[in-house]
Amino acid sequence: MQSKYNPKEFEDRIYAKWLEKKSFSATVNPLKKPYTIVLPPPNITGQLHMGHALDQTLQDILIRWKRMQGFEALWLPGTDHASIATEVRVLKSIEEKEGLTKEQLGRDTFLERAWAWRDDYGRIIVNQMQKLGSSCDWEKERFTMDEGCNKAVTEVFVRLYNKGLIYRGNRLINWCPDCKTTLSDAEVEHEEKPGHFWHIKYPIVGTNDFLEIATTRPETMVADSGVAVNPNDERYKHLIGKNCLLPLMNREIPIIADDYVEMDFGTGALKVTPAHDPNDFEIGLRHGLDPINGMNEDATMNEVAGKYEGMSRFECRKAIVKDLEAEGYLVMVKEHPHNVGACYRCNTVIEPRVSDQWFVQMGPLAQPAIDVVNEDKLHIIPDRFTKVYMNWLENIRDWCISRQLWWGHRIPAFYCQSCPEIVVATEMPDVCPSCGGIHFKQDEDVLDTWFSSALWPFSTLGWPDQTPELDYFYPTSVLVTGYDIIFFWVVRMVFSALNEMQEVPFKDVFIHGLVRDANGKKMSKSLGNGVDPLDIIDQFGADALRFMLATGNSPGNDLKFQIERVESSRNFANKLWNASRFVIMGIEGTIEPFDGSEALTLADEWILSRLQTVTNEITQSLDKYELGLAASKIYEFTWNEYCDWYIELAKKRLYSEDEVAKKTVQKVLVKVLKDILKLLHPFMPFITEEIWQFMPNPESLLVTESWPVSENTLKNEDSEKKMQVIMDAIRSLRNVRAEMDVVPSRKAKCMIWPIDATIGGVLMDQAEYLITLASCSEVILINDKSQIPEDAVSAVIHGAELYLPLDDLIDFDKEMERLQKEKSKLEKEVERVNQKLNNPGFVSKAPASVLEEEKQKASKYDEMLATVTARIDAIQLKIS
RNA sequence: GCGAGAUUAACUCAGAGGUAGAGUACUUCCUUGACGUGGAAGGAGUCGCGGGUUCGAAUCCCCCAUCUCGCACCA
Numbered sequence A: 001m002q003s004k005y006n007p008k009e010f011e012d013r014i015y016a017k018w019l020e021k022k023s024f025s026a027t028v029n030p031l032k033k034p035y036t037i038v039l040p041p042p043n044i045t046g047q048l049h050m051g052h053a054l055d056q057t058l059q060d061i062l063i064r065w066k067r068m069q070g071f072e073a074l075w076l077p078g079t080d081h082a083s084i085a086t087e088v089r090v091l092k093s094i095e096e097k098e099g100l101t102k103e104q105l106g107r108d109t110f111l112e113r114a115w116a117w118r119d120d121y122g123r124i125i126v127n128q129m130q131k132l133g134s135s136c137d138w139e140k141e142r143f144t145m146d147e148g149c150n151k152a153v154t155e156v157f158v159r160l161y162n163k164g165l166i167y168r169g170n171r172l173i174n175w176c177p178d179c180k181t182t183l184s185d186a187e188v189e190h191e192e193k194p195g196h197f198w199h200i201k202y203p204i205v206g207t208n209d210f211l212e213i214a215t216t217r218p219e220t221m222v223a224d225s226g227v228a229v230n231p232n233d234e235r236y237k238h239l240i241g242k243n244c245l246l247p248l249m250n251r252e253i254p255i256i257a258d259d260y261v262e263m264d265f266g267t268g269a270l271k272v273t274p275a276h277d278p279n280d281f282e283i284g285l286r287h288g289l290d291p292i293n294g295m296n297e298d299a300t301m302n303e304v305a306g307k308y309e310g311m312s313r314f315e316c317r318k319a320i321v322k323d324l325e326a327e328g329y330l331v332m333v334k335e336h337p338h339n340v341g342a343c344y345r346c347n348t349v350i351e352p353r354v355s356d357q358w359f360v361q362m363g364p365l366a367q368p369a370i371d372v373v374n375e376d377k378l379h380i381i382p383d384r385f386t387k388v389y390m391n392w393l394e395n396i397r398d399w400c401i402s403r404q405l406w407w408g409h410r411i412p413a414f415y416c417q418s419c420p421e422i423v424v425a426t427e428m429p430d431v432c433p434s435c436g437g438i439h440f441k442q443d444e445d446v447l448d449t450w451f452s453s454a455l456w457p458f459s460t461l462g463w464p465d466q467t468p469e470l471d472y473f474y475p476t477s478v479l480v481t482g483y484d485i486i487f488f489w490v491v492r493m494v495f496s497a498l499n500e501m502q503e504v505p506f507k508d509v510f511i512h513g514l515v516r517d518a519n520g521k522k523m524s525k526s527l528g529n530g531v532d533p534l535d536i537i538d539q540f541g542a543d544a545l546r547f548m549l550a551t552g553n554s555p556g557n558d559l560k561f562q563i564e565r566v567e568s569s570r571n572f573a574n575k576l577w578n579a580s581r582f583v584i585m586g587i588e589g590t591i592e593p594f595d596g597s598e599a600l601t602l603a604d605e606w607i608l609s610r611l612q613t614v615t616n617e618i619t620q621s622l623d624k625y626e627l628g629l630a631a632s633k634i635y636e637f638t639w640n641e642y643c644d645w646y647i648e649l650a651k652k653r654l655y656s657e658d659e660v661a662k663k664t665v666q667k668v669l670v671k672v673l674k675d676i677l678k679l680l681h682p683f684m685p686f687i688t689e690e691i692w693q694f695m696p697n698p699e700s701l702l703v704t705e706s707w708p709v710s711e712n713t714l715k716n717e718d719s720e721k722k723m724q725v726i727m728d729a730i731r732s733l734r735n736v737r738a739e740m741d742v743v744p745s746r747k748a749k750c751m752i753w754p755i756d757a758t759i760g761g762v763l764m765d766q767a768e769y770l771i772t773l774a775s776c777s778e779v780i781l782i783n784d785k786s787q788i789p790e791d792a793v794s795a796v797i798h799g800a801e802l803y804l805p806l807d808d809l810i811d812f813d814k815e816m817e818r819l820q821k822e823k824s825k826l827e828k829e830v831e832r833v834n835q836k837l838n839n840p841g842f843v844s845k846a847p848a849s850v851l852e853e854e855k856q857k858a859s860k861y862d863e864m865l866a867t868v869t870a871r872i873d874a875i876q877l878k879i880s
Numbered sequence B: 001g002c003g004a005g006a007u008u009a010a011c012u013c014a015g016a017g018g019u020a021g022a023g024u025a026c027u028u029c030c031u032u033g034a035c036g037u038g039g040a041a042g043g044a045g046u047c048g049c050g051g052g053u054u055c056g057a058a059u060c061c062c063c064c065a066u067c068u069c070g071c072a073c074c075a
Helices: A007-020 A050-068 A083-098 A107-132 A147-162 A218-223 A278-287 A303-308 A313-326 A363-374 A384-394 A449-453 A468-473 A483-501 A533-540 A542-550 A563-586 A602-623 A627-654 A659-680 A685-692 A717-739 A757-765 A767-773 A812-837 A840-845 A848-879
Strands: A034-038 A072-076 A166-176 A181-183 A188-193 A196-203 A210-215 A226-229 A243-246 A251-257 A269-272 A330-335 A338-343 A351-360 A379-381 A413-416 A422-424 A440-442 A476-482 A506-512 A748-754 A776-781 A792-797 A800-805
Touching: A007 A107, A007 A533, A007 A542, A007 A685, A034 A050, A034 A468, A050 A072, A050 A107, A050 A476, A050 A506, A050 A533, A050 A542, A050 A602, A050 A627, A072 A468, A083 A107, A107 A533, A107 A542, A147 A166, A147 A422, A147 A449, A147 A483, A166 A278, A181 A351, A196 A218, A196 A243, A196 A269, A196 A313, A210 A218, A210 A226, A210 A269, A218 A303, A218 A313, A226 A278, A269 A278, A278 A351, A303 A313, A313 A330, A363 A384, A363 A483, A379 A384, A384 A483, A449 A483, A476 A483, A483 A506, A533 A542, A533 A563, A542 A563, A542 A627, A542 A685, A563 A627, A563 A659, A563 A685, A602 A627, A602 A659, A602 A717, A627 A659, A627 A767, A659 A685, A717 A757, A717 A767, A717 A792, A717 A800, A717 A812, A748 A757, A757 A767, A757 A776, A757 A800, A767 A776, A792 A812, A792 A848, A812 A840, A812 A848, A840 A848
Parallel strands: A034 A072, A034 A476, A226 A251, A379 A506, A476 A506, A748 A776
Antiparallel strands: A166 A181, A166 A351, A188 A338, A196 A210, A196 A330, A226 A269, A243 A251, A413 A422, A413 A440, A748 A800, A792 A800
8 A cells, every 4th residue: 555645546547447347337136126327418519527527426426325235236327419519519610620511511421520529529528437436337328319319219209299299380489590490498598688668659550640669679570460459458449450550661560459468568559570579479379460570590680671681680670770760750768678588508699480390298298297296206305496396397388399400319200292291200101191102301300409318217228128127227216417407307307207108217306506616606618717627636536526526515505616625525535545554554464354252442342333323324314315414424433533533542552562452453443444435435436445455355346345234232322421531531631731831742640530430430441541642641540639739730521630730830820710711611501501400391391311411411510610610719729 | 576595603614493513714732653635722603684483493484684596478
């Protein structure tokens, strides 16, 4: 074992060993229970970021823990084709390097390039995950566009179509003018932006009167189909049925009445532009107003706009406002902040657009997804996200799934070239069922990426084929993902699975937050504030990064990335490294494993008992997905109990000549350390595995060792209590010495005046610990009060008074000051406890155990206060 | 507008109906044979405000304030 903790030296080597031994491979095994996690597939658009590191660390902790618990643990990895993002990125890189546009490239060449891109980035991602220590079964790695997934996607599409749940419709959809594709509602991000309210006069045909409308988007007036007012609006009732003359366009449009219009908002008159606004589209449908499309695909104005043709929508807005003003149609302009929808990939303002698209009818699919939560078949952790999930499903609208892209699953719809028939099938049909034609053209569009992601939990296990893996590993145990994709992904997996598998895709959903930078800002490429996990791993090791990500934050909350916390985790790893080195160096030859027959000292009994408690607590925390709590428990036990106390207490025996004592302490040191390594392994897999290789346990790998179970025979409350006395005494003595400025090198005699004989006995039995850990030269029990030295400082603990005669070193003023401070502390405690005990309500209503506890405290503090007070009096007497 | 979260030590955050915790930072001391990426001792908080429930509230309930997020077709 190397003397310095250097994660770079072993992390890659350890990972290679796991791979070589196939430690992560899971197979159908009827003798074991399965535990399955499917990895949320990272996009192949680029490298992994800190968010992936968090997501994967949590999953790896769970899967490693369950693997050790004896489950057949499968963590199935893969990557996502990320339709829009990848297409945009690949095209951009080609355009930069070769100056070719999408059209120049052509569909087939483009797809070749995209697949090559996929191969490159798929490799990079796998590499990064391995650096992090992710224990995936790589032989089962999948890709959302591989053959099997493609088959599943086509199959689901056809089935949903046959059930009438997928339809083609001419609807108003979200259009990204930059990506030049439709988007689902979930892919549009709304942001309130400052805007204006333009009030415009629309003249009434055949009169000198006019109607004043208000709009935030004057450029869309070129495509107005009408003006709507509320049927009950007395101001406008007489105008219903008449026509307006659309200013600048000189086109007549009808004035209609619709309840949707609110009388007290704006002017109470609404221009209706069905092709460019979702509400107007609905109004148009109700009143037979045809949508007029005023824009091209790139959101420039088209021929409908007349003289404005060719302008961008924003240029056109300015031009129209200017012309309206010039011709006297503009009444006023008001500041008016309003919501603007933008593409979640490129942030371009969305333009509603009427077109033929494919939709999934959501109503029938949503209800079962709501039911499984109500029926407790699906748990969302933390619970508060259940509400988010439910709200979304309860208000869901049909899902537009066609995308005008090339990179993705092509829609399995085939258009007969001889008649209007559309055949939806897994393969291109031979003959048209309605006209007998034999020429078909497949739909040009591809599916929303999330359509394939929605099938991930079962498509990766072989569906639609009934494979043994699907039978055994499905439904999966837990899905671990961020709250930002509950709508995109979690919901859609649930309803897709319920529809195809008649079973939930996972029993638990464990939601985590986002990783933010040190200032709380979202990490992003554009801000340049991202931290590359690989850099951190390079600098501090993967274990330190993982431990940092797993601790210091509770489930579902965002996590600020602070380098100090990585450092602190690295320091912990270093501490463990050195403690282990100490233990290994202390072992001579081979030792037998601990078997419970050894003659144990108090310290042994104490640490073994504590280990059982901690083992229990950690397991319970993990059961509840409280990974951070579990991690801090093992941290505290390792550092504050095993290292700070047990190792120190063990040293004397370890260096002694007593061979039996030596063997015993070695066995206990090893036994506890081995369990620490096991308990810590899910969090810090590399260092624990590396150390494990130096433990007396040839041939085995820690990764497949069994998880510790609390052993009742090793629980020992009496020893824990006694040890508490020893630790209190040592801490007290150290405190006194520090306050009196006594350097550790100056040893002092320790005289014990027992108030409680049992405690005096415990202290005398363990006198050697006071000697080594509290710099005592010797420990003497006083049984006659006259033996209490005059010139000494004192330390008061419950049940005993400890004196350190320090002769010349004693500054009585200082000692008085110290004792007074302690006295006032004790007085406060006594007061607090007495207040409780004098409260009749407390005495009669508090549980017996709490009451008893308080009574014990009362006597303890009373006793200590009396001792301190007596000591003060004695010194006072001496000074005067 | 609806909903959620946050508000605890100088900073970053855990926790949780029964005497306030960690990491970092800070003060003092320590080259003790695993570790200075260390050890010992210490200082530091009316647990956002105000009510309520309770023997007991930082913790449960209500109100308010501030800061974040989601969701929402008022042009």
